[in-house]
Amino acid sequence: MRPRSDADAAATDVLLSVEGVTLTFGGVTAINDVSFDIRKGEIRAIIGPNGAGKTSMLNVINGFYTPQRGRLTFKGEARTKMRPYEAARGGIARTFQNVALFKGMSALDNIMTGRSLKMRRGLFWQLLRHGPAMTEEIGHRRKVEEIIDFLEIAHIRRVQVGRLPYGLQKRVELGRALAMEPDLLLLDEPMAGMNLEEKEDMSRFIIDVNQEFGTTIALIEHDMGVVMDLSDRVVVLDYGRKIADGTPDRVKNNQAVIDAYLGVAH
C-alpha cells in the first residue's frame, strides 16, 4: 500500500467527476444516479457483482454510451455528448474486458495505432516518406519501442496478435493504450482469465504505469486481493447504484458491500 489519505487530495485535484449519471437501455436501468470522482494520479477501482454496471460506467466515461441524465466533467470541462474518438483525443485510453485488438496486425503495428492521434504531418509528407514525416515516424517508433521494453514484449513484437496467448494479448492491448500517453487510463478487468504469475506481472505493470508515468488509472477487477492491493480508492456498484466509496479498508468492512457480495436474507 502506498501512503495516501483522503485528506491530501484537494478538490482541484479532480481529473474526472461523474455526477448523477443515469443510463438506461429501453426499460433496463444499467446505471442509476451514480456520482464519484477520479483524482489526478490515483488508481481508482470500480467493483461490484456481475451486472452491477461497471463496464457500462467505463463505456460512459469513454463515450461509447451517452447517459440519459447526469454530467461528466473531465479536466475541468463539463461535457454532455462525446464520441469515443473525441474522448481519445481528449486523453482517455482504455482496454476491454474481452481483448479488442487488431488481430491481423503485428503487436508492433497494434501499438503503433495508439500513436495515430499524435501524428501531425500531413498526407503529402507521409506519402513522400521523407523529411519531417520520417523524423516524426521515427520519434513515434522510439516511443513505441520504449513501451514494448517496458511491458517486456520485445520478443513478440513481430508476431500477429491473433496467435498470441491471452495473457500476452492483454499486455499488447495495454501497450496500445499506453502509446496514446493518456491522462486517464481505463482498464476493464485487466487480469481476467490470467494465472497467478500473469496477474502478478500485470499488477506490477499497472503500479509502474501509475508511478513512473503518473497516469491516472480507473480499473474494474473481480480479484479482490488485487483490488485491495492496487487501488487508492474503491467505488462499489450494485444493480446500477453506488453502495460504497472510499479506501479499500473502509469498503472492505462496509456492511452494504458485504451484503451485495454474499447476499442477504430479505
Place this chain on the structure above:
Amino acid sequence: MDLLYSIFIDPFVQMATAPDLLAQTLWEGLVGGMLYALIALGFVLIFKASGVFNFAQGIMVVFAALTLIGLHKLLVQNGVSNATAAAYLALLLTIGVMFVLAFAVERLVLRPLVNQPDIILFMATFGLTYFLIGFGELVFGGDPKIMITEDLRLPTGAITYKALGGLLSLQRLDIAAAVIAAIMVTTMAVFFSKTRIGRALRAVADSHKAALSVGISLEQIWVIVWFASGLVALVTGIMWGARSDVSFALEVIALKALPVLILGGFTSIPGAIVGGLIIGIGEKLAEFYWGPLIGGGTDSWFAYVLALVFLLFWPHGLFGEKIIERV
C-alpha cells in the same frame, strides 16, 4: 487418345504455330482483366475498411456512369455549347455526386450500424443496391445509354501493325484504359500503404470498438473509402461504358469481381490487380483455345471454376491477410 490430344496438346500447338493470334488473345485478356481488377479494387477498398463485401459496388459503377451521361446531357441542353467542356464539367460534378453519395452512405447506413456484426452491414449494402437501382431508374430512366466517349476525348479507333507473322490490332481505347487504370491503382496503393490512413483502415476493419478507443474516427475513414471506391466505380463505368453501352445490366459484371477477389485475397490491392489479370487472361485463353471443344460459352463459368480451385489450395487468396482464429 484423340480427346486427350485435343485437350492437352493441340491448343499449345496452335499457340506455337500462330503466335500473332496468341498475342492478340493475351492482349484482349489483359484489357478485360484490367477492368475486372478495377471492379475488384472498389470492393477491396471497402472490405479493408469495414470487413464487409459491398454488394452495391456493381450498381455504383452503373450509377456513376449514368450520372455522368445525365449531367452531360443536362449541361448541353442548358447552353454549354462546347461538348468537351460540358463533358469535363459533368465529370467534375459526378465526382461531387460520388462524394455526396459516400457521405450519405456513412451518415444514413453505416453510422447507425457501428459495432453491429458484419452480416448486418452486408445486408445493408443489399438495401443500398436496390435503393440505387430504383433511384437511378427514376432519375435517368431504364433504357440503355451511350457513354460520352468522344466528348471526353477518349481515343478511339485501333492501331494495327504487323508482328509475329500476322496482324495485331490494339484498340486505342483499351490502351488508354490500361494507362488510366495503372495510374489509379498505383495512386491508391501508395495512398493506403504509406499514410497513417492506411493503418487506420486496417484497424477499422479489424475492430470498430478498438479503433474508436485509440481515437480513429470511423466516420472520416468510411467517407474516405466510400468516396475512393466511388471514384473507382466512376472510372470503371466510363471504361466499361465505352466498350458496350451503359445499362443496369452492367451491374452483373460486379459478380465477376468475386472470383477475382477469391484469387487475390479480399484485403489486398495488388491482389485485386493480379487476380483480375489472371482471370481476364485465363478466361480469354480458355475461350479461344479450349472453348471450341465444348461448344464455347466458357467465359460465363471459367472464372468461377478457377476461383473454386484456388479456394481449395489458397483459401486466403494469393495476397490476403491470414487471420488466425483461436479456438
